[in-house]
Amino acid sequence: MDMDSVSTGDNNTSSLLEAQSHVWHHAFNFVTSMSIKCAVQLGLPEAVGAHAGPISLPDLVSSLGLPPSKAPYLHRLLRLVAHSGFLSLHTKLNDVERYSLTPAGRFLLSDNPYNAGSLLLAVLDPVLTEPFHHMSAWFRSEKTTFSSTHGGKMAWEYMATDAVFSDLFNDAMARDSCMIAELVVKEGRSAFEGVGSLVDVAGGTGNMAKAVAKAFPGMSCTVLDLPHVVSGLEDGGNNVKYVAGDMFESIPAADAVLLKWIMHDWDDEKCVKILRKCRTAVTGEGKDGQVIIIDMVLGNQSLDEKLRGVQYAFDMEMMVSLTGKERSEEEFAKLFFDAGFSSYHINPILGTRALIQVYP
Ligand SMILES: C[S@@+](CC[C@H](N)C(=O)[O-])C[C@H]1O[C@@H](n2cnc3c(N)ncnc32)[C@H](O)[C@@H]1O
Numbered sequence: 103m104d105m106d107s108v109s110t111g112d113n114n115t116s117s118l119l120e121a122q123s124h125v126w127h128h129a130f131n132f133v134t135s136m137s138i139k140c141a142v143q144l145g146l147p148e149a150v151g152a153h154a155g156p157i158s159l160p161d162l163v164s165s166l167g168l169p170p171s172k173a174p175y176l177h178r179l180l181r182l183v184a185h186s187g188f189l190s191l192h193t194k195l196n197d198v199e200r201y202s203l204t205p206a207g208r209f210l211l212s213d214n215p216y217n218a219g220s221l222l223l224a225v226l227d228p229v230l231t232e233p234f235h236h237m238s239a240w241f242r243s244e245k246t247t248f249s250s251t252h253g254g255k256m257a258w259e260y261m262a263t264d265a266v267f268s269d270l271f272n273d274a275m276a277r278d279s280c281m282i283a284e285l286v287v288k289e290g291r292s293a294f295e296g297v298g299s300l301v302d303v304a305g306g307t308g309n310m311a312k313a314v315a316k317a318f319p320g321m322s323c324t325v326l327d328l329p330h331v332v333s334g335l336e337d338g339g340n341n342v343k344y345v346a347g348d349m350f351e352s353i354p355a356a357d358a359v360l361l362k363w364i365m366h367d368w369d370d371e372k373c374v375k376i377l378r379k380c381r382t383a384v385t386g387e388g389k390d391g392q393v394i395i396i397d398m399v400l401g402n403q404s405l406d407e408k409l410r411g412v413q414y415a416f417d418m419e420m421m422v423s424l425t426g427k428e429r430s431e432e433e434f435a436k437l438f439f440d441a442g443f444s445s446y447h448i449n450p451i452l453g454t455r456a457l458i459q460v461y462p
């Protein structure tokens with residue numbers, strides 16, 4: 103091959119090497135993700151976190167119950183996991199390497215109520231990674247919706263048939279809700295003040311509703327979700343009850359309806375259907391309620407590069423695993439007006455996500 107014809111633009115040595123490394127960085131990102139997944143599956147965060155002070159490699163090998171012969175291999179895994187920002191490396195004591203958890207590493211602890219390890223395990227489960235192998239074939243096909251993998255089942259139908267993946271996914275959602283509930287109660291309190299009754303539509307196992315009910319003792323909260331998600335869940339004290347149902351059919355009347363991480367699961371047509379049902383729920387019986395949405399809003403220029411990258415990656419996940427998408431303010435506004443709402447307010451208080459209040 104004539105190499106001159108391959109290199110384009112500025113071909114001095116450092117820019118060539120940088121361009122190659124850029125490709126490698128993205129090609130191997132997957133290896134980094136899978137290595138962090140392995141660390142979570144081994145219980146590494148718990149072993150590091152439980153140790154009094156930074157832990158050495160031999161102590162880690164024994165507390166993880168690994169064969170001693172695995173020590174040099176574990177050392178290599180630790181190096182990457184530490185480099186990725188989940189462990190701090192301490193070398194001061196007698197030149198022995200010891201590890202402690204960084205704040206991001208503590209997010210991987212299974213007993214951390216905010217644990218994000220479950221989301222990592224779900225996103226890196228073959229159920230969710232496998233469809234990506236078929237993305238280019240889908241682009242070439244005439245099909246406009248991707249989500250027909252998993253033996254031809256659509257996402258939520260599939261979920262009802264795979265209890266292991268469903269439990270992992272619901273746990274990921276529940277942990278996220280713990281953290282978001284705390285932030286919402288702290289930073290977005292005004293949205294919930296004066297609300298007497300709230301339905302958390304597709305509210306999963308109810309963590310968000312429980313936290314909101316606890317923070318606002320006078321509020322009665324209902325969690326609506328599919329039967330396989332809420333069946334067997336006891337109505338929790340604290341004014342929280344569960345209803346098994348289909349949000350496309352009927353949503354109980356309330357002063358406010360919450361949709362956390364729901365809009366991005368669905369295409370525009372389905373979103374408008376859900377929003378119309380929500381509008382009916384908050385305007386019945388002479389009510390003049392509101393719909394509260396927690397989701398990403400694309401195009402917030404104050405987000406840094408990394409967070410914008412996370413939003414675009416989530417958008418691909420929604421495209422490939424579900425029939426959903428992440429939306430800009432303009433795209434959300436169109437949905438709201440199409441569903442008959444008259445105004446909205448976006449409060450970007452949740453990092454990559456925002457709290458949106460929508461009014462009839
Ligand atoms: C992404 S999860 C979000 C759960 C919860 N709102 C949260 O943020 O933790 C989407 C939820 O929608 C539920 N769901 C899907 N289709 C539904 C339907 N037709 N009616 C009610 N819930 C549904 C799923 O069971 C799942 O719990």
Ligand SMILES: O=c1cc(-c2ccc(O)c(O)c2)oc2c(O)c(O)ccc12
Pocket residue numbers: 224225229230256257258260261271363364367419423424
């Ligand atoms: O990573 C995700 C994956 C999925 C998902 C759900 C059911 C399926 O059967 C499926 O194949 C994929 O849904 C998500 C979601 O709904 C969120 O709100 C946030 C993240 C995800």
